[in-house]
Amino acid sequence: MATKTRTVEVELSTTGLDAQGRPQRVPLATDEAGNLVPLTPAPAVEPELEGEHMLINIGPQHPATHGVLRLVLELDGETVVRCVPHIGYLHCGFEKIGEYRQYNQIIPWTDREDYLNSPGNNVAFALGAERLFGVEITERCKVLRVIAMELSRLISHCVWLGTFCIDIGAFTPFLWIFQQRERVYTMLESWIGARLTTTLTRVGGMGADIPDGWTEDLANFVRTFPKVLEECSTMLTKNAIWVGRTVGLGAMSAEEAVNYGLSGPMLRASGVAYDVRKDFPYLDYETYDFDVPVGQTGDVYDRYLVRMEEMRQSIRILEQALKRLPDGPVNVDDHRLILPPKSKATSDMESMIHHFKQVMEGPRPPIGEAYVAVESPKGEKGYYMVSDGTSKPVRWRIRPPSFVNLSAIPKMVEGHLLSDVIAINASIDIVMGEIDR
Amino acid sequence: MGLDTRRVETNVDVGSAGSESWVTTKLDFLVNWGRANSLWPMPFGTACCAIEFMATAASKFDLARFGMERMSFSPRQADVLICAGRVPFKLAPVLRRIWQQMPQPKWCISMGACASSGGMFDNYAVVQGIDTIIPVDVYVPGCPPRPEGLMYGIMMLQEKVKKERMADKSLRNEMEPDPRSQLYIPPPLIDEVSEPFGNSVHQTRSGL
Amino acid sequence: MSESFLPVLAGHAEGTEVAAPSTPRNIPYRDGTPNPSAEALRARFGEAVQRVDVVWDETTVFVDRARVAEIVQWLHDDPSQRYDYLSDVTAVEYRDVDRPIEVVWHLRSLPYRRFLRLKTLLYKGQPLVVPSVWAIYKSADWMERECYDMFGIRFDGHPDLRRILMWEQYKEGFPLRKDFPLRGRFSRSEQLRQILALNPEAKYSMEELSVLDAFDELSLEQRQRLRAGEKVGE
Known part of the structure; x- marks a missing residue:
């Protein structure tokens, strides 16, 4: 023919x-x-x-999408030709509601936005608001906040490790690591009274000082947690199945990673040593001795290694923070910002006025704006607040790291197999609450 | 907690003597007992509550004690929908579709304040309670509920299941939404239950 | 780690000694030192730089709307600036109805460890259009879409400017605008009715994917099948 x-x-x-x-x-x-x-x-x-070509729809309700993410994949056989993510299934209007709340009232919302990292978000928001108010916090508060941030990095990475393992097909590390996570929850509970949604900070201080004996709990945790972590690492790092399912997937070069705006472990796995704690420090992080792990190829395996190493470094920071935890007040001595003690509010005229003004009107920052970024477990988390001199922000913007990280997923999964999409998606460590806000 | 364990003694009569064992019981009791202790959950986890649900299923709290360790991620093999977390409007048709895909008999647990009432998200994006979309059997309060709270909700649902009677045909009636509006309950009622309440009424002013 | 591997380090631009950064303390309200890039921008672009503002030690440069893309391109490429990381794209609308909407870009220079905020003003009553920086930073893709979704600001040059958080058929407007009520424009039952009336399955068609860049070139019969919501690939 x-x-x-x-x-x-x-x-x-x-x-x-x-x-x-x-x-x-x-x-x-x-x-x-x-x-x-x-x-x-x-x-x-x-x-x-x-x-x-076949179109496959994953989500919005799928166990491997870590929330209500929806991926529409165009497949050639089993190879992904094109991936179109659809988000917004968890859009809850955080930024809108922030314009209707006083600064201290917004902190409960920050719990629920990246809910794996609630204490870290609380600290980040408080840092942003404090810059807007022009407040310097006390030394004890700084160290307590470092402890809170590193603990929340640990519990967030614990969830990442557990769910990542389940996605790849290993169940045991999930059970092991969740046991450790419960210990952190118990500690947080005895500190602030809540497990998940902590509302740990206030503008100018903390919601509560740590209770007696808490540091011993923490020291005990810091001593024993690495053992479990190493057990998980022994189980996974050189496991043939694990390596086979993660190496070479979703690689991003350093230039691409920066251009796509990746941050956190995603960026560092690609070989860019950018860590907000080191490069734009806050809370005196420059005085702590810790390393920034960097990957080489930017594939899923490197992201795994980077996150595991970050957990070890968090433990190091926690050890140092425990050693240097100073005595002294936690909150700033300014009752226009921090509520006076309840006993004084009922007996002392001035305290009562402060109490009343704060509850009814709320503290007012000067006109201005501030963008404060911290290194959250997912990456560079920024809070951008604009004040017009009233007690409620004109604009409260969350710079969500996993939103930007996820936007690179079409680039990462192209040309890989369908089953690898799950591994790549798990390696991004997304939290839909933060992505959709 | 009000769990009636004595019913087991009164309903089951186990033969003791002889080589052949036998059991007499009511059919309702046997079926309900079986159902209540092997509820397969369909975790519809969206937000923070899903993390507490995960904690409930994980090592310390161990949902397997209630016969629920078999997560049914496909709604077609599930008995109980656990809606864990806030449900924005964009997710409402998805939740409705999943509920409609579940076969009877089915139950629904609304876990957390957001799923039950919209919680602190009283704004343009969030459904003010999933009971405006699907019928709910048990509401678990909390933001998020502790694992113990969820377990209490599950035990309450088990109690409810144990009290069902096969003779009551209406139990298995699939609720059909109004074909024109696609709503189960009349719109004025939805508006009424979605009205802001408590402190939230005063927090609608921007500025000041 | 092999010998040849060199990680990209932040704060290590060629030929410069950047001091190790430290936590800022006692940040001045208005009289902080401006970012050196602001002066460089003024020298390079002159009139296009309208104002430089320093608040809480963060430098804000107000630039001409028409030249945003050009300015950002220069900041990205110039070896003395190297703003290679786009942190955020967002917008601010003030409660004062006469104040213009501001579109905000947060840029970071990793090699020089600098942070710069670019702003441009969109006056009320004029079309809300700004140039897109998607061609320079791929990270702008979703952030510009979100900004469009929430404020209705169009980014000229963005390849796929659609709603991202709200659904495509959302009728109530742009939620973060100040004239948008907190609980939405419609009653709750109406909001619920509208979203439940949307058929979720219809959204799985090829049409929504925008794979069909050349939809119009298809045969009539194919187009009709797709319009009817045919699910491809089943």
């Missing part, structure tokens, strides 16, 4: 994307009668199937 090859635009059977990102054309042939027939592929032992 004499065949003339000619190219026809048939979108439903795109074989892939060209350099410009446009669907590639599929060659069709005409037979003698002039009808269009698909070009016969060269005979092979396994005949290659040519035909329609």
Whole structure:
């Protein structure tokens, strides 16, 4: 049969994307009668199937999407040709509601936005508001906040490790690591009274000082946690299945990673040693001795290694923080910001006025704006607040690290297998509460 | 907690003597006992409550004690929908679809303040209680509820299941939404239950 | 780690000795030192730089709307600036209805450890359009979409400017605008009715994917099948 090859635009059977990102054309042939027939592929032992690409929808309710993420994948066989993420299924209007609340009233919302990292968010928001108010916090408060941030980094990475393991097919580390997570929860509970939604900080201080004996609990945890971590690491790091399912997936080069705005472990796995704690320090992080782990290739395995090492470094920071925890007041001595003690509010006229003014009107920052970024477990978490001199912000903007990290997922999964999409998605460590806000 | 364990003694009579064992019981009791102790949950986890649900299922609290360790991520094999977390409007048709895909008999636990009433998210984006979308059997309060709280809710649901009677045909009636508005309950009622209450009434002013 | 591997370090621009950063203390309210990039921008672009503001030691540069893309490109490429990291794109609308909406870009220079805030003003009554920086930073993709979704600001040059958080058929407007009420424009039952009336399955069609860049070139019959919400790939 004499065949003339000619190219026809048939979108439903795109074989892939060209350099410009446009669907590639599929060659069709005409037979003698002039009808269009698909070009016969060269005979092979396994005949290659040519035909329609398949669309697969993952989510919004799927155990491996870590929340209500929806991915629409265009598959060629089992290879992902194109991935279109759909988000917004958990959009709860945080930023809008922040414009209707006083600064201290916003802190409960920060708990629920990246709910794996509630204490860290509380600290980040308080830091932002304190810059807007022009307040310097006390030394004890700084160290307590460092402890809170590193503990929350640990529990967030614990959830990441547990769910990542389940996604890849290992269940045991999930059970082990969740036991340790419960210990942190118990400690947080005895500190502030809540397990998950802590509302730990206030503008100018903390909601509560640590109770008696708490540091012993923490020291005990710091001593014993690394053992469990190493057990998990022993189980996974050189495990053939683990390595096989993670190495070489979703690699991002350093330039790409910076250009795509990745941050946190995602960026560092690509070999960029950018850590907000080191480069734009806050809470005296420059005085702590810790290392920033950096990956080499930026694949899923490197992200795993970086996060595991970050947990070890968090333990180091916790040890140092425990040693240097000074005595003294936790809150700033300014009753225009911090509520006076209840006993004084009922007996002392001035305290009562402060109490009343704060509860009814709320403290007012000067006109201005502040963007304060911290290193959250997911990456650079920024709070941008604009004040027009009233007690409620004009604009409260959350810079969500996993939102930006997730926006690179089409780039990361292209050309990989469907099952690898799950591993790549798990390695981003997304929290939908933060992405959709 | 009010769990009636004596019913087991009164309802089951196990033969003791002889080589052949036998049991007499009521069919209702046997079926309900079986159902209540092997509820397969469909975790519809969206936000913070899903993390507490995970903690409930994990090593310390161990949901397997209630016969619920078999998470059914497919709604077609599930008995009880656990809606853990806030449900924004964009998610409402998804939740409705999942509920409709579940076969009877089915139950629903609304876990947490946001799922039950909208919680602190009294704004343009969040459904003020999932009972405006699907019928709910047990509400678990808390923001988020502690694992113990969820377990108490589960035990309450088990109690409810144990009291069902097969003779009551209406129990298995699938509620059909109004075909025009797709709502189960009349719109004025939805507006009424969604009204702001408590402190939230005063916090609608921007500025000051 | 192999010998040849060199991580990219922040704060290590060639030929400069950048002191190790430390936690800022006692930040002045108005009279902080401006970011050196602000002066450089003024020298390079002159009139296009409208104002430089330093609040709480953070430098804000107000720039001409038409030249945003050009300025950002220069900040990204110039070896003495190297703002290679886009932290955030957002907008601010003030409670004062006459004040213009501000579009805000937060830029970071990792090699120089600098932080710069760019702003441009969008006056009320004029079309809300600013140039997109997507061609320079891929990270701008979703952030610009979100800004469009929440404020209705169009980013000229963005390849796929659609709603991202709210659904496509959302009828109530742009939630973060100040004239948008906290609980939405419609009653709760109406909001619920509208979203439940949307058929979620219809959204799984190829059409929504925008894969079909050349939808119009399809045969009539194919187009009709897709319009009817056919699910491709089943």
